[in-house]
Amino acid sequence: MIPIQRGRGGWVTSAAGVARIAALAMICVALSVAGCSSKKPEAIGTGVPVGDQGNQTKSTIEDYSKTGMIAGEGGPLSDIHFGYNDYTVQPQDSSILRQNASWLQAHSDANVQVEGNCDERGSEEYNIALGAKRAQSAKDYLTTLGISPGRISTISYGKELQVCQEHEESCWQRNRRDHFVVSGGQSSR
Numbered sequence: 001m002i003p004i005q006r007g008r009g010g011w012v013t014s015a016a017g018v019a020r021i022a023a024l025a026m027i028c029v030a031l032s033v034a035g036c037s038s039k040k041p042e043a044i045g046t047g048v049p050v051g052d053q054g055n056q057t058k059s060t061i062e063d064y065s066k067t068g069m070i071a072g073e074g075g076p077l078s079d080i081h082f083g084y085n086d087y088t089v090q091p092q093d094s095s096i097l098r099q100n101a102s103w104l105q106a107h108s109d110a111n112v113q114v115e116g117n118c119d120e121r122g123s124e125e126y127n128i129a130l131g132a133k134r135a136q137s138a139k140d141y142l143t144t145l146g147i148s149p150g151r152i153s154t155i156s157y158g159k160e161l162q163v164c165q166e167h168e169e170s171c172w173q174r175n176r177r178d179h180f181v182v183s184g185g186q187s188s189r
Helices: 015-035 060-067 091-106 124-144 169-175
Strands: 002-005 011-014 044-047 111-117 152-158 177-183
Touching (some): 091 124, 111 124, 124 152
Parallel strands (some): 111 152
Antiparallel strands (some): 002 011, 111 177
């Protein structure tokens, strides 16, 4: 019981006050249990869906979930890489994005999903956000080169899909990348 002071008469206990506090405590426990989850956050994606379902090339995450391996590179479009904690397109990657844009212009029925990736350093939340910014940078660049934004979607995998597992700078550099997955049209590799 909760003691309540009532004037000069001393302390009195209130059963209603105890019941309110007990109810409030149970609600807090229920909310905290409901808010806890061991499920990892999903990758953040933006843009339009890539291709139609009957003609779609699998994304990197689907390949990884089935084989446990990441192709990393390959396909008609080349990957670009980023500096540490950076999402600006580097001058050496401008030519790669121009080549990717040329291929997309020649294959107007193809769509592309830009997958933003990070190295293993940093928190999961930070890397998801950084991967999204990297993918958006590539999308914006391709859009300035004349590719319709409706043909490009973005997704961030953060640090979840590493192409290199070593704990050194040369490996981290390979993981800081945008990977381009083509769907629809002539997406054969």
